[in-house]
Amino acid sequence: AQSVAQPEDQVNVAEGNPLTVKCTYSVSGNPYLFWYVQYPNRGLQFLLKYITGDNLVKGSYGFEAEFNKSQTSFHLKKPSALVSDSALYFCAVRASYGNNRLAFGKGNQVVVIP
């Protein structure tokens, strides 16, 4: 079964500094990887995905993520964090074949300090 680990509970970063949110995954075969963001009392919003091709994928709001197969990681990054980036971030993985179940990590709270 597929699973995701997001090792940090909270990530604090000063506004304007680089932001990294870590994610490692476990899945049989090739992974499809996703990042979602959740603002207070809102649903999850899609940020970006890796399906195949270039290991560096770019998504919404200036976010990007790098797929690293050897380290089974898919860390989310943003070069310069904004206060408005403060939210809960979820990494998710699905197998490239078989069922369509998307497995989520427990999430990371990102706090951008002005």
Add this chain to the structure above:
Amino acid sequence: GAGVSQTPSNKVTEKGKYVELRCDPISGHTALYWYRQSLGQGPEFLIYFQGTGAADDSGLPNDRFFAVRPEGSVSTLKIQRTERGDSAVYLCASSLTSSGTASTGELFFGEGSRLTVL
């Protein structure tokens, strides 16, 4: 509407009561998912529909939980004899997908139905 719509947004009920939560997916999306999110946790998979049929219901925690999607659009999650441990936010999502293959498409989530069992 343009997005996934879930009703009610909040539901407070007493232990032992029956509850229905409704999801109206994005028009044209054949796949529909139910997830449950407890405080401080990521979404936990419950059930996935492809069209009218439940393609994967292995995430339903027990036989008190049941979901239907009779016409391949709106879905209802039904919880019988609710327990305090059922308190959570129930999320619905839909996506474009092809039956029998793993979808490359992202899921579009509703804002959830917050269930509180007293």
